[in-house]
Amino acid sequence: MAFLELKEVRKSFAQNVVVQHFDLAIERGEFVSFLGPSGCGKTTTLRMVAGFELPSSGSITIEGKDITHLRPNQRNVGMVFQSYALFPNMTVAQNVAFGLKVAKWQAADIGPRVDEMLNIIKLPHLAERYPYQLSGGQQQRVALARAIAVKPQVLLLDEPLSALDAKIRVSLREEIRSLQRKLGITTIYVTHDQEEALSMSDRVVVMNEGRVDQVGVPFDIYNHPTTRFVANFVGTLSVLNGKVVDAGTVDIAGQRVSVGRGLGSAAAGADCAIALRPEVATLEGFGGQGATMNTADLATRNRLTGAIEDVAFLGSVVRIKVRIGTDLLSLDTFNNPGVTPPERGTAAVVTFSPADVLVLGK
Template sequence: MTKEYDVELHQIRKCFGSTVVVDDFNLQVERGECVTFLGPSGCGKTTTLNMLAGFLEPDGGTLTIKGKPMNGVPSNKRDLGMVFQTYSLFPHMTVAENVAYGLKLRKIPKSEIAARVNKVLELVKLPHLADRYPKQLSGGQRQRIAIARALVTEPSVLLLDEPLSNLDAKLREELREEMKRLQQELKVTTIFVTHDQEEAMYMSDRIVVLDHGRVEQIGTPEEIYQRPASPFVHEFVGKSNRFQVKLAATDEHLWHFATKEGILLQADRHSRQELTGDAAVAYVRPEHIVIQEVVGDAPPPSMNTVFGIVRLVSFLGSIVEVIVECHGQLITVRTGIAPHLHLVENKFVQLSWDSQHVSAFPAKEA
């Protein structure tokens, strides 16, 4: 069965003067899929969204929506819904009038407008606010109305440009749950822009990680987190402990590394097809490290096991984050609450991890 793609970007390129802000962007978005552009400020995610929306024209490549070429097509001819970082509601219009605005521009009959406005306000659970003005609403309510206004026209593709960034943490969490429910219920193809990793993980079927205008990796949230394709992805998505290492030996299944401080690491070779040269960088996620108390002197160093002194303990609710100094390097550990494990500053501890949880890359990629 042939897959249907609602959005296709092929070798998209955009420059501002001599600066290349998006380069060789390739992506196919399936019908009903939610894809997130994730990356730091200035990585090109909003620029790409604006090219999709028709606010900017690509300098190279082709852009297709619902099988139709969009290069040169004005934004009002693209059948898109868009929700901005700021609510962009008309202050002189009621909630119902704001939501109905796009339908009026399309000259939809009044009776149908009323029915569609009521339906979408029900979807965002705000039908009781239809007669209020934006200034009478909370920030979360305004953003829900902005989402309703984008959905009421039944767009082919919904574009979300950091719509939750102006909200406080609790409201942000509540609204992202609501947005995910709506996206799954309506099965509307959605492209979401954010720099918030947790938000991207929660919302997405797939994530596009961007850095300096180039795609670093495209994959499911699990793939992005568990199998990062580059040092940048490993460091940007979630927390990681980074080790500057040299390749000491290799066999059929494992790489053997050592840091100049004497930390010894092994990594499964499936984590990377090939390492060129002996200089490398290795990563271990904090939650993959097992921490244990040690009584007495430290044994000699061994593979994927180090000994050190606890320097900081932070209680984070369901987990504890521990910073341990080992051979002059600070290593972060995240562990569940364990009554038998009494972690305090200056305690002598052992850290260990499995080779399958070590990712290695050539040093030149870092």
């Protein structure tokens, strides 16, 4: 039996169904992210685990105990909100101590626990400050310390970094992940940021319109999407439309492309779409790309001819867009100061392996 289980959970507000057929089993100590666009039901699902919303049907259990209809204060769950939700009239130390008092900890134990939490988040020197005297990153650290001070069975984080600037977000997400591993707390993290979900999680749950589209480790979510939505939502993807030639070949703008998998029993002449990640394609003759491939590898690669549509300098990476028929194919190459990027309008040949082609399904 899994540590935390959601079985056939459904939530509706009047006639509006926001979560449906939600099944998930989370192991003890696992870090799981709910990833999806705004309105897909991820925060509502988190709030049902916290007890702030009751499921319309289905069940939620922790260590085999049914908590579906328990009030929030009857569940041993800690939650960190996007808006920090610190008490403005309390100091940092008092904010961290608040949950301990509500949980009826002994007065003699509260002080040492608060000191321990402030040391963990590296803010012991700010114990007597008020929230308005802290930066956004510091406030979120305090909110995290308050949530874990009561030793929750499950830690819930609802887009906790979205209000912070990019550099602070990267730093704090590393701290959150490190702390979660150290304490071994089972954690659910809600985000619409792909990079956060992929870099922090043991597993990612990709949600779409209230349903789970795919659950898997970050490597599989990115490299082996099982639905068109996941393929398009996670990472950058170029979609090329064409027609099936046979079980292993697709026609793209009058050019043949071999695919490694995915066509199944599709009939010849049927419309289809293939997709490529920008890092799997190379621009023939540009910057030495493909120079390390052996002759056999080069011979089996697909080749599509098109024209350079755009070149974007992104620092360490140069993103090149090539027009193939009516579609655009993006490819990434590392910046080389000694190589001038190609010019717009010039002819280009893009190569890629059949194994890297994604055939998009539903």
